[in-house]
Amino acid sequence: MSNPIVLETRKLTRTFGERVPVHALKGVDLQVAAGEILAIIGPSGSGKSTLLNLIGALDTPTSGEVIIDGTPLAQVRNIDRFRGKTIGFVFQSHNLLPTLTAAENVEVPMYEQPMRGRARRARAVELLTLVGLGNRADHLPSQMSGGERQRVAIARALANEPAIVLADEPTGNLDTVNTAEIMALFSRLNQERGLTLVLVTHNTEVAAAAQRVITIRDGMIERDVTMQSEIERELLLFKSSVLGQAILRGESLPTELAAAAPALQALLEQV
Ligand SMILES: Nc1ncnc2c1ncn2[C@@H]1O[C@H](COP(=O)(O)OP(=O)(O)O)[C@@H](O)[C@H]1O
Numbered sequence: 001m002s003n004p005i006v007l008e009t010r011k012l013t014r015t016f017g018e019r020v021p022v023h024a025l026k027g028v029d030l031q032v033a034a035g036e037i038l039a040i041i042g043p044s045g046s047g048k049s050t051l052l053n054l055i056g057a058l059d060t061p062t063s064g065e066v067i068i069d070g071t072p073l074a075q076v077r078n079i080d081r082f083r084g085k086t087i088g089f090v091f092q093s094h095n096l097l098p099t100l101t102a103a104e105n106v107e108v109p110m111y112e113q114p115m116r117g118r119a120r121r122a123r124a125v126e127l128l129t130l131v132g133l134g135n136r137a138d139h140l141p142s143q144m145s146g147g148e149r150q151r152v153a154i155a156r157a158l159a160n161e162p163a164i165v166l167a168d169e170p171t172g173n174l175d176t177v178n179t180a181e182i183m184a185l186f187s188r189l190n191q192e193r194g195l196t197l198v199l200v201t202h203n204t205e206v207a208a209a210a211q212r213v214i215t216i217r218d219g220m221i222e223r224d225v226t227m228q229s230e231i232e233r234e235l236l237l238f239k240s241s242v243l244g245q246a247i248l249r250g251e252s253l254p255t256e257l258a259a260a261a262p263a264l265q266a267l268l269e270q271v
Pocket residue numbers: 016017022023024042043044045046047048049050051
């Protein structure tokens with residue numbers, strides 16, 4: 001038996017502007033099962049964030065629908081309340097409140113629920129322990145590293161046991177080591193707690209942690225792959241296209257590639 005669908009989009013479109021309309025999404029049909037880690041990749045401007053914002057009810061579609069945990073968002077009366085209970089967000093910048101401690105930041109979404117202060121605090125500490133920060137509960141964001149702050153943001157995203165966690169470039173501001181740690185944490189939460197995660201990234205190492213990779217181009221799903229071999233091929237394709245563009249634009253390349261760039265450029269210009 002496959003897991004139930006927790007997220008579905010039907011013919012989802014989003015157009016920005018009226019005089020010069022930008023068709024950011026052009027009819028996206030997507031189904032995500034509970035317990036899935038789905039990575040969304042694609043060129044800059046292809047509509048990834050637009051899609052995530054619509055799924056997270058931070059934006060409203062031009063047409064089509066989003067259904068979360070069986071509920072069409074268009075039918076939800078109090079969307080802020082629904083979002084707070086059902087969806088956890090992790091952004092590129094952690095967005096922690098600087099004057100609150102780690103535990104207090106994790107408690108913020110819990111105010112949506114009838115919960116006593118002591119229970120809130122206990123749950124915050126439990127979640128911080130889960131992300132490896134049990135001993136940092138009373139520290140301020142300014143007293144923590146970038147990777148630690150992002151782990152606090154993940155604990156906060158889990159505060160109300162959401163059906164789904166959405167992350168837009170969650171490792172975008174982190175170095176390689178912290179990126180790997182955050183992805184290891186997401187994988188562990190997925191295995192131990194059945195976390196459902198939809199993640200936008202341009203980092204192929206990050207996408208490699210997913211069980212499914214969707215490539216978006218020009219506001220449409222171009223490919224949707226789930227087999228390990230297909231995922232590896234998809235990520236290689238994406239890397240080569242990013243690399244090819246960098247060479248053609250004359251951007252700086254990692255030293256190990258710089259020597260090969262002229263030969264690659266000559267080849268690319270023949271294609
Ligand atoms: N609020 C907005 N107003 C106008 N255009 C927007 C807005 N948000 C996104 N766009 C446009 O929609 C397209 C998709 O953007 P986005 O979803 O942010 O892409 P990605 O996250 O893949 O880089 C881009 O052409 C972008 O300029």
